[in-house]
Amino acid sequence: MGSRHLRPAAPGGSGLRIVRARRCCPSGRGVVRPAETLGPAARLAWNACMNDVWLARDLMDRGVAPSRLSALRRSGRLTSVRRGALTLPGQRSAVENHRLCIEGTWPQIHPGGAISHWSAAVLHDLWLLHPRLDEVWVTRPGHTGGKIRSAVHMVHCPLGEGELTEVDGIVCTSPARTVIDVARHDGFLPGLVMADDFLRRGGHAAELWAVVRAGSRRPGNATARRVVACADGRSESPQESHLRGLMEQFCLPRPTPQLVINDQSGRFVARVDLALEESRLAIEYDGEGKYMASDGPSQLLEVLAREKAREQTIVDAGWWPLRVRKADMVRPQELMRRIRLTSDERRRQLSRNSAA
Secondary structure (H helix, E strand, O other): OOOOEEEEOOOOOOOOOOOOOOOOOOOOOOOOOOOHHHHHHHHHHHHHHHOOEEEEEHHHOOOOHHHHHHHOOOOOOOOOEEOOOOEEEOOOHHHHHHHHHHHHHHHHHOOOOEEEEHHHHHHHOOOOOOOOOOOOEEEOOOOOOOEEEEEEEEEEEOOOOOOOEEEOOEEOOOOOOOOOHHHHHHOHHHHHEEEEEHHHOOHHHHHHHHHHHHOOOOOOOHHHHOOOOOOOOOOOOHHHHHHHHHHHHHHOOOEEEEEEEOOOOOOOEEEEEEEEOOOOOOEEEOOOOOHHOOOOOHHHHHHHHHHHHHHHHHHHOOOOOEEOOOOHHHHHHHHHHHHHHHHHHHHHHHHHHHHH
């Protein structure tokens, strides 16, 4: 998979209760540092724990009085990530906050459980589409079912051999099992986006198929089977995967990801996100990042000029570019209708040109 966190799970899992967390957020924002205002006992506890997340019971065991913890929470010098788990305040994304919730939840999970579904996807750094991060997802062996309590979404489901691994001391479902769990539970589009990333990072479709076959009678397995059949590791962004998934759902022709376009002499012209080869339609997701990164109006004009010149070379090579923006993705029916109409018109135009 190439994940820097991924390593094989230790057998049994009984000795994996200690969370060895990083002392700063993955993005580098909101770096957690020992605050002098915490007081001597809290500083000593922080130095002993060396974690982003502290369990209140561990801090009290190390000499921090309950009244002192309450005062630190009221003053904002400590903040709760969940009941019984604390961290220092900082600017964090939703995914980073969920990572802290996982670190605060894992030591309190009954032995035999494993972090799973969306929470395992966060640990594996997989692509997320419409993630459900309000609760920490945990799977325990048992009959199929689930319940939500105390910010934990508990799922009872068999855990097969080879379907567990360890990330930073936390036992969780393997990347392949995580992809299939999300597809079964949350549907085709989130599952496809995650499956594309799994394959892009070096995972094998055979691993996904093995998990699908092992749970052939589980709810949602038909959706998971469809996800694996459509997954493609050539996708380079979650937006591309999302767009390709919408085209699949609306029964449009299946596009080719990352197609290289050459001119008549065989020289490279462009590599496009998605291509409908029969109609020679090049579909590009026009992300905002390249425009937002521009340093001032003059650089923005340069970016726009390069994009326009690239688009013209695609047209000169006999293709028609179609740009899709973030705002288009929230109106999928209109977007798919536009793609279908454009593709049909292109086929008719190509047919007239060949007849002439």
